[in-house]
Amino acid sequence: MFTSVADVQDKLEKADYITSREIATVVFLAAATNKPVLVEGPAGVGKTELAKAVSRSLGLQLIRLQCYEGLDEAKALYEWEYAKQLLYTQMVKEKIQDVIAGAKTLSDAVEKIASQEDAFFSERFIQPRPLLQAITSEKPVVLLIDEVDKSDPEFEAFLLELLSDFQVSIPEIGTKKAVKIPFVVLTSNNYRDMSDALKRRCIHIYIDYPEKDLELKIVRLKIPGIGQRLSDRLVEAIRAIRNLDLKKKPCISETLDWARSLMALSAEELTSEVLVDTLNMICKYKADAEAVKANIEGIVN
Amino acid sequence: MVNAVLKFVACCRTAGYRISTSEVVDCISQLELIDMLDEEGFRAVLRANFAKSRREQAQFDRLYHLYFHELRQDIDLDDPESMTERMEDVLRTLQEQANGNRAQRAILDFLQGDPMGFLEIMRRLQTEEVDMSQGRKFNLGPLASRLQVMVQLNDVKGRVERVLEENPFHYAADTRRNLARRFESQLERAYELLLREARPHNESLRQVRTHEQYLRQLGERPFTSLTPREIEQVREVIDRLVRKLKDIMSRRYASSSRGVLDVKKTLRRADRYLGVPMEIRFRKKPPKKGKVVTLCDISSSVWAAARFMLNILYSLQECFTKVNSFVFVSGLAEVTEIFENEEINHAIEKVLKDVDIDYLAQTDYGETFRQFRDRHMDALNKKTTLIIIGDARSNYFHPEDRILEEMREKCRRLIWLNPEPEGSWNTGDSEMFAYKPHCHELRECRNLNQLVDFVEELIL
Numbered sequence: 001m002f003t004s005v006a007d008v009q010d011k012l013e014k015a016d017y018i019t020s021r022e023i024a025t026v027v028f029l030a031a032a033t034n035k036p037v038l039v040e041g042p043a044g045v046g047k048t049e050l051a052k053a054v055s056r057s058l059g060l061q062l063i064r065l066q067c068y069e070g071l072d073e074a075k076a077l078y079e080w081e082y083a084k085q086l087l088y089t090q091m092v093k094e095k096i097q098d099v100i101a102g103a104k105t106l107s108d109a110v111e112k113i114a115s116q117e118d119a120f121f122s123e124r125f126i127q128p129r130p131l132l133q134a135i136t137s138e139k140p141v142v143l144l145i146d147e148v149d150k151s152d153p154e155f156e157a158f159l160l161e162l163l164s165d166f167q168v169s170i171p172e173i174g175t176k177k178a179v180k181i182p183f184v185v186l187t188s189n190n191y192r193d194m195s196d197a198l199k200r201r202c203i204h205i206y207i208d209y210p211e212k213d214l215e216l217k218i219v220r221l222k223i224p225g226i227g228q229r230l231s232d233r234l235v236e237a238i239r240a241i242r243n244l245d246l247k248k249k250p251c252i253s254e255t256l257d258w259a260r261s262l263m264a265l266s267a268e269e270l271t272s273e274v275l276v277d278t279l280n281m282i283c284k285y286k287a288d289a290e291a292v293k294a295n296i297e298g299i300v301n
Numbered sequence: 302m303v304n305a306v307l308k309f310v311a312c313c314r315t316a317g318y319r320i321s322t323s324e325v326v327d328c329i330s331q332l333e334l335i336d337m338l339d340e341e342g343f344r345a346v347l348r349a350n351f352a353k354s355r356r357e358q359a360q361f362d363r364l365y366h367l368y369f370h371e372l373r374q375d376i377d378l379d380d381p382e383s384m385t386e387r388m389e390d391v392l393r394t395l396q397e398q399a400n401g402n403r404a405q406r407a408i409l410d411f412l413q414g415d416p417m418g419f420l421e422i423m424r425r426l427q428t429e430e431v432d433m434s435q436g437r438k439f440n441l442g443p444l445a446s447r448l449q450v451m452v453q454l455n456d457v458k459g460r461v462e463r464v465l466e467e468n469p470f471h472y473a474a475d476t477r478r479n480l481a482r483r484f485e486s487q488l489e490r491a492y493e494l495l496l497r498e499a500r501p502h503n504e505s506l507r508q509v510r511t512h513e514q515y516l517r518q519l520g521e522r523p524f525t526s527l528t529p530r531e532i533e534q535v536r537e538v539i540d541r542l543v544r545k546l547k548d549i550m551s552r553r554y555a556s557s558s559r560g561v562l563d564v565k566k567t568l569r570r571a572d573r574y575l576g577v578p579m580e581i582r583f584r585k586k587p588p589k590k591g592k593v594v595t596l597c598d599i600s601s602s603v604w605a606a607a608r609f610m611l612n613i614l615y616s617l618q619e620c621f622t623k624v625n626s627f628v629f630v631s632g633l634a635e636v637t638e639i640f641e642n643e644e645i646n647h648a649i650e651k652v653l654k655d656v657d658i659d660y661l662a663q664t665d666y667g668e669t670f671r672q673f674r675d676r677h678m679d680a681l682n683k684k685t686t687l688i689i690i691g692d693a694r695s696n697y698f699h700p701e702d703r704i705l706e707e708m709r710e711k712c713r714r715l716i717w718l719n720p721e722p723e724g725s726w727n728t729g730d731s732e733m734f735a736y737k738p739h740c741h742e743l744r745e746c747r748n749l750n751q752l753v754d755f756v757e758e759l760i761l
Binding site: 005022032038090153192194202203 | 319321323324327330331334335336341342345346348349350352353354355356358561562567576577578581683684709710713714741
């Protein structure tokens with residue numbers, strides 16, 4: 001695991017993820033105290049990427065659960081493999097004769113069959129889904145519960161047991177405790193507010209669009225060939241565009257896409273023409289593109 | 302250290318934060334793991350544990366700054382002890398004079414570095430409701446109580462000056478000047494806290510400004526200027542839209558995912574194959590539908606838009622588990638039944654004729670929210686989408702935006718549709734700026750295109 005806040009920053013940077021001190025502090029504490037992290041922030045600032053970077057930097061497996069409306073236990077936790085159960089029942093039908101062979105009365109026979117019940121409700125017939133996989137894994141893993149705000153309130157309630165005690169209950173088998181406590185990251189786009197109970201169990205971090213220096217660092221790390229001057233201008237321009245009133249503001253991945261396309265066009269200088277030509281890398285809506293065009297002077301200079 | 306954090310937590314709680322004991326314990330154990338002398342880290346830990354959503358962070362930062370920076374008595378390097386002592390001497394004299402007055406005592410505590418009492422007063426100002434006992438409504442209530450605190454602040458200021466002038470402790474001239482300066486800056490902070498209240502961050506607010514152009518002419522006409530013939534046309538368009546949406550929905554339900562194993566059916570099927578369960582049957586899972594609660598302002602300006610909205614929602618009733626609707630002007634009335642029992646156009650007429658609402662009264666959003674909270678809060682749950690249609694023009698009555706915040710916490714999403722052009726929001730008696738931080742989504746809704754856009758997104 002991590003040894004200090006600086007160590008977190010260092011290791012994440014080696015995994016190609018640059019963070020602010022605040023984020024590194026929270027990651028360090030979450031890892032040290034076995035608490036889940038609840039990450040909030042606008043789309044595209046690298047919330048999901050944080051979890052991936054943690055898994056890369058610690059060399060742990062990443063298990064991802066994508067939340068959506070209607071996600072239920074059967075898809076998130078486990079499901080009984082009914083087909084297999086039924087097939088086994090058929091195949092061992094004859095065996096039942098052997099089991100109840102010595103039984104004198106009917107209730108005696110029932111008793112004997114009952115003692116075999118475990119054979120059918122055992123882990124053999126359970127198909128583990130992401131949450132159960134994360135809990136039962138022999139090695140520690142990073143569990144990413146993505147866009148938890150899209151899930152239903154029932155699912156959120158059901159997550160509580162997992163997040164506070166790192167265990168899940170399967171009625172037929174019992175409670176399964178985590179073999180190794182996973183590092184849990186939940187991300188939220190703030191589509192709706194999360195419940196207090198969930199928030200109480202997590203430690204919270206809000207990731208905003210990065211500061212100028214941080215974004216520059218990211219651009220230079222991801223696109224090594226880019227010139228000092230161009231990257232400067234590019235980041236300035238993106239920040240100016242973010243200040244406009246847009247339907248969808250350009251995020252970090254769009255900055256990078258844009259930088260790559262400028263490199264591909266071997267543009268040395270950021271001029272109005274270049275910006276207009278490459279505008280669809282930054283703006284995903286027509287109305288946004290118009291807004292940028294209207295303010296192009298302010299952005300380029 | 303623990304003490305300082307605990308005191309800070311007490312302050313946060315007074316200011317309205319819900320911080321549980323387990324969070325305090327977490328925070329303190331985490332502080333042991335980091336370098337506490339590094340302020341950024343210290344602050345990050347407190348923030349990560351106490352302000353667990355973006356909405357709360359603005360107020361948290363304010364409190365943090367107040368508590369750990371502004372109220373910390375600056376230590377005078379020349380004689381650190383005596384300065385604080387002297388301040389305390391002065392304050393003690395004033396305490397004796399203040400005797401019964403609560404506000405004044407809170408202010409004096411604030412000067413001494415303990416903001417609890419003052420924060421409590423602020424909290425009360427913010428959550429205070431109109432006193433209905435007088436039978437007369439006006440929006441000066443909160444302003445007046447704020448004014449009272451300001452008067453107290455001024456009073457304390459005057460008395461500090463007087464004490465320093467009388468100089469019962471026989472201080473030297475520059476000590477007195479120092480003391481005066483220090484008191485003044487603390488009082489300045491109290492003023493600022495009182496006047497500039499931090500509003501919650503609401504970056505996740507979806508403010509929709511653009512819309513698809515479904516219909517050229519009719520689609521862009523404001524609802525308020527439709528001729529009777531055009532109203533008929535709008536209805537036809539809505540009918541067509543409703544049919545289209547219903548088709549899409551029924552297809553979606555038909556293909557909705559399977560549920561758990563249906564043992565009965567599977568065994569019955571197995572009989573065909575000598576008891577071998579060849580075919581496995583699953584129960585159909587009932588599709589999840591949302592619940593909708595609408596609050597419609599039916600004062601004349603807004604009604605034009607609201608009626609079409611209701612028209613669509615009730616035509617699409619089967620897409621939701623339940624649609625509850627309320628109408629209001631200066632008070633609230635539930636009209637769900639009328640819409641359930643009557644043909645839609647009749648129902649709309651009936652709402653205007655039969656419902657017990659004074660149409661000539663002045664619109665009062667605050668009163669509406671109060672009534673909603675007292676009588677109908679149980680209509681909201683975490684699966685409810687609350688749609689408010691109104692111009693937020695509340696005739697300068699108390700806006701009660703805190704109640705709207707409560708409502709936000711109870712429902713899944715809060716969507717506000719404003720039938721005024723965006724340019725005129727926040728002008729005159731519009732309270733849009735007070736309500737905006739509590740909405741999940743905010744849209745202008747003044748013509749058919751915008752309405753169609755909204756409904757399609759709501760359902761699909």
